[in-house]
Amino acid sequence: MNAPHPLIRRIEEKDFARVSNITNYYFPHVGATPSKITKRRSKGFDYFVAVVNAVVAGFADYKLMERKVKLMGLAVDPEFREVGIGSALLSKICEVAVREGKSAVYLQVKQSNLPAIELYRSNGFIITRKVEKGAESSYLMSKVLSRSAL
Secondary structure (H helix, E strand, C coil): CCCCCCEEEECCHHHHHHHHHHHHHHCHHHCCCHHHHHHHHHCCEEEEEEEECCEEEEEEEEEECCCEEEEEEEEECHHHCCCCHHHHHHHHHHHHHHHCCCCEEEEEEECCCHHHHHHHHHCCCEEEEEECCCCCCEEEEEEECCHHHC
């Protein structure tokens, strides 16, 4: 597949079903539904979607915290992986963080999710600590932001 140039925009109601499907593909335990997206948005979570040829190819959801932005999730449809969509979504989240005066973006990722860890590293995130919780360890990763960097 040629590298598409995705349109990154805020989620719209018409995207909820597609975002739920992508979420459930990677995280079936979540049981994502359009109504859950509506509920999360009412609690301060926001979403960006990446659109390629009128198809939602991926999304990132996040929450503005006091000083930082917490990236809650990022997922790209398998058909659209490894063409820069994840990086485009991360770039948009960092752009919003800078505009909102936040100092960093952070996230938690399973230690076994090597493709995601590589994506985050290639976009300037570093592992700040290991989190031991439940059956599988995770990493806390963050990217310190500066207004001049974007």
